Amino acid sequence: MCFKIALAGNPNSGKTTVFNLLCGANEKIGNWSGTTVEKKQGILTYKNQKIEIIDLPGIYSLSAYSIDERIARDFLLKENSDLVVCVVDASNLERNLYVVIQLLELGVPVLLDLNMMDVVEKNNIYIDIEKLKKVLDIDIVETVASQSKGIEILKDLILDNLKRKKSQGFKIDYADLEIHIEKIIHLLSEKNIGLEIPLRTLAIKVLEGDNDIFEQVREYFPQITEYKRQAEIEILKNHGDDLETFMIETRYTFLKRISDECMKKDASVKEVTNFSDKLDGILINKYLGIPLFLFFMYLLFQLVFTIGNPIAGLIDSFFSNLAEYVKMFCQNNNFPSWVGSLVSDGVIAGIGSVLVFLPNIMLLFMGISILEDSGYLARAAFIMDRFMHALGLHGKSFIPMLLGFGCNVPGIMATRTLESRKDRILTILINPLMSCSARLPVYVLFSSVFFPKYQGVVVFSLYFLGIILAILVAKLFNHLFFKSEITPLIMELPPYRIPTLRNISLSIWSRSSIFVKKAGTIIFLSVVLIWGLSSLPFGCEYAGEDSLIGKFGQLIAPIFKPAGFGFWQAAVALFFGIIAKEVVVGAFGTLFGASETGLNSVLVQYFTPLSAYAFLIMILIYIPCIATISAIKRETNLKWTILAISYSLILGWLLSVLVYQIGSLF
Amino acid sequence: MIPLPLIEKGKSVKIQKISGGRGFSLRLMDMGIKEGDVVKIINNSQGSLLISLENIRLVLGRDAAFRIFVKYAKE
Numbered sequence: 084m085c086f087k088i089a090l091a092g093n094p095n096s097g098k099t100t101v102f103n104l105l106c107g108a109n110e111k112i113g114n115w116s117g118t119t120v121e122k123k124q125g126i127l128t129y130k131n132q133k134i135e136i137i138d139l140p141g142i143y144s145l146s147a148y149s150i151d152e153r154i155a156r157d158f159l160l161k162e163n164s165d166l167v168v169c170v171v172d173a174s175n176l177e178r179n180l181y182v183v184i185q186l187l188e189l190g191v192p193v194l195l196d197l198n199m200m201d202v203v204e205k206n207n208i209y210i211d212i213e214k215l216k217k218v219l220d221i222d223i224v225e226t227v228a229s230q231s232k233g234i235e236i237l238k239d240l241i242l243d244n245l246k247r248k249k250s251q252g253f254k255i256d257y258a259d260l261e262i263h264i265e266k267i268i269h270l271l272s273e274k275n276i277g278l279e280i281p282l283r284t285l286a287i288k289v290l291e292g293d294n295d296i297f298e299q300v301r302e303y304f305p306q307i308t309e310y311k312r313q314a315e316i317e318i319l320k321n322h323g324d325d326l327e328t329f330m331i332e333t334r335y336t337f338l339k340r341i342s343d344e345c346m347k348k349d350a351s352v353k354e355v356t357n358f359s360d361k362l363d364g365i366l367i368n369k370y371l372g373i374p375l376f377l378f379f380m381y382l383l384f385q386l387v388f389t390i391g392n393p394i395a396g397l398i399d400s401f402f403s404n405l406a407e408y409v410k411m412f413c414q415n416n417n418f419p420s421w422v423g424s425l426v427s428d429g430v431i432a433g434i435g436s437v438l439v440f441l442p443n444i445m446l447l448f449m450g451i452s453i454l455e456d457s458g459y460l461a462r463a464a465f466i467m468d469r470f471m472h473a474l475g476l477h478g479k480s481f482i483p484m485l486l487g488f489g490c491n492v493p494g495i496m497a498t499r500t501l502e503s504r505k506d507r508i509l510t511i512l513i514n515p516l517m518s519c520s521a522r523l524p525v526y527v528l529f530s531s532v533f534f535p536k537y538q539g540v541v542v543f544s545l546y547f548l549g550i551i552l553a554i555l556v557a558k559l560f561n562h563l564f565f566k567s568e569i570t571p572l573i574m575e576l577p578p579y580r581i582p583t584l585r586n587i588s589l590s591i592w593s594r595s596s597i598f599v600k601k602a603g604t605i606i607f608l609s610v611v612l613i614w615g616l617s618s619l620p621f622g623c624e625y626a627g628e629d630s631l632i633g634k635f636g637q638l639i640a641p642i643f644k645p646a647g648f649g650f651w652q653a654a655v656a657l658f659f660g661i662i663a664k665e666v667v668v669g670a671f672g673t674l675f676g677a678s679e680t681g682l683n684s685v686l687v688q689y690f691t692p693l694s695a696y697a698f699l700i701m702i703l704i705y706i707p708c709i710a711t712i713s714a715i716k717r718e719t720n721l722k723w724t725i726l727a728i729s730y731s732l733i734l735g736w737l738l739s740v741l742v743y744q745i746g747s748l749f
Numbered sequence: 750m751i752p753l754p755l756i757e758k759g760k761s762v763k764i765q766k767i768s769g770g771r772g773f774s775l776r777l778m779d780m781g782i783k784e785g786d787v788v789k790i791i792n793n794s795q796g797s798l799l800i801s802l803e804n805i806r807l808v809l810g811r812d813a814a815f816r817i818f819v820k821y822a823k824e
Binding site for chain 2: 143144146148172174175177178181325327328331332335359360363367369372461464465466468469472477478571572573574575576577578
């Protein structure tokens with residue numbers, strides 16, 4: 084039998100580190116059904132017992148605001164896991180326990196993991212574990228996950244708790260409200276409404292204004308509305324509060340009592356300004372904040388390219404040698420010529436051209452996970468808040484945009500932490516304008532041929548243009564579709580932490596493996612498709628004007644004439660670039676029948692510097708790649724997806740035509 | 750009562766009233782900020798505010814912060 088347990092807790096409590104320690108690389112990343120929110124599952128095998136562990140998104144309470152939180156809440160409420168391990172930041176005990184006592188009220192079996200005990204010690208806080216155990220009536224384990232301390236005990240206790248399931252009778256006394264809770268329990272006990280939640284919990288959730296549950300209950304008991312109203316009136320009369328506020332305050336009072344009883348702070352030690360605050364004094368300083376942020380970004384991209392490119396070169400030559408070898412092999416063994424062509428020109432060259440980017444992508448994800456884990460990314464959101472305000476968004480939306488420079492798909496997925504629908508949709512719509520790493524090879528190829536002296540400036544101008552367009556598009560769409568409803572920004576800044584090697588390498592591994600998988604599936608198929616269309620009909624010149632692909636290209640090429648690149652090869656490259664932007668470079672290679680090194684001399688016959696720049700603008704803006712389109716579709720709906728595709732195509736075409744036509748005047 | 754954004758950096762204030770929608774004040778309460786708490790302004794120079802309450806560091810948008818009314822806490 085396989086047990087199922089869940090990890091829950093506040094954001095930044097070290098939950099993921101605990102998860103990584105329990106499961107190692109033995110994890111599976113999928114999606115929560117119906118969303119693209121990452122669902123992390125892992126298997127822990129301990130003392131011959133298999134235990135499935137689910138890492139839930141961080142939550143502050145069981146009320147749900149963002150999609151992330153709704154998923155965690157629904158899981159905790161509706162799926163019966165055998166145990167919930169609550170990981171809490173023990174240095175923030177009172178507040179972190181809030182969600183713990185809510186879980187206890189639910190009646191789910193809880194094991195409490197007091198994490199970050201090193202910080203507790205450093206702050207001269209003493210926690211009376213035994214007493215806390217007694218008050219909450221659950222097992223407690225102390226850990227320092229960042230140093231792998233206490234994990235063995237945690238595993239033991241998990242096993243122990245699973246073997247002897249005990250029912251809990253945890254209760255918070257809601258004073259004046261108790262009589263109403265009793266009444267509702269009495270009412271609910273009349274009929275089974277098919278929710279596997281204890282009646283008291285149900286009553287509490289109803290009073291607390293949990294809409295989902297309230298509606299479900301009302302279907303069976305229409306009189307519940309009246310019951311709730313009576314409770315509301317009484318609490319308002321006696322306490323001057325609405326129900327929710329009253330209940331939250333009761334819980335906090337309860338927590339305050341616990342922390343007074345179980346926690347002592349050595350007041351004799353004077354509190355020194357802590358390290359995080361000192362660092363914040365510099366990093367989010369009014370004058371230094373933005374320059375430092377830009378400097379870090381510069382450093383990140385330098386790292387990605389200076390270290391990544393030489394390794395990429397090695398991979399590239401490996402694949403071209405392999406293709407050459409396979410071709411020879413097929414010839415020597417008298418295979419039909421199309422077999423050798425398919426395997427080497429198609430499959431190896433195609434997949435190779437994508438896998439070349441693996442080092443860059445791994446480095447980028449390394450940089451991003453360092454920024455994330457160290458706590459700096461949240462600061463970046465704070466620093467850029469004012470700038471984002473100009474777009475009708477707020478600082479939190481900046482994180483997905485930054486991730487978009489790596490790849491738009493994780494960028495779009497990161498919008499799930501935004502609470503308001505408007506913010507999510509706007510941020511998703513402009514995300515493709517952030518130049519992702521797949522577009523860079525195209526920029527590099529063209530700028531090295533046509534603007535060898537100003538390569539840096541040209542590439543930078545494209546990144547910059549993307550940002551400017553994102554601002555304008557966000558403002559326009561905000562005006563057109565949302566009429567500037569403003570959502571309040573509330574965001575917690577985690578303390579700075581040194582990222583652990585383990586977490587970073589696991590994060591690189593899990594994200595890069597998705598990329599490799601993509602190369603093996605989508606890219607593989609599209610490459611075979613391009614190859615096939617270039618070789619058919621039989622007997623035509625490979626990738627010549629009379630091949631299917633040539634005919635197809637000639638059909639759409641006239642559209643791009645006003646932009647200066649109205650020949651069929653460019654049209655084909657753009658079309659297949661929709662599959663993945665990396666394909667554009669490879670497609671030119673195949674179509675012009677030249678290796679990428681020889682491409683330079685061919686390109687100058689087709690492009691002028693002006694039309695080359697117009698082409699790059701098109702590459703920057705036009706239709707997002709398939710992976711991005713499907714991410715947009717999953718996160719929003721068909722309407723917004725169509726908007727994203729059409730606005731980018733129209734904008735890209737207009738701007739490249741504009742640049743070419745105006746440029747031609749001089 | 751003074752709206753939070755009008756308090757200068759480094760001062761400690763007591764939260765008197767959180768107005769502007771139940772969703773907003775409940776959200777704050779979930780995160781551990783409620784009426785009666787004493788918070789300190791750490792940064793108030795770039796639009797949104799950074800406040801602290803014990804170990805918590807919270808960023809509040811300026812519009813959001815204008816919905817929180819405070820008075821100076823006695824040191």
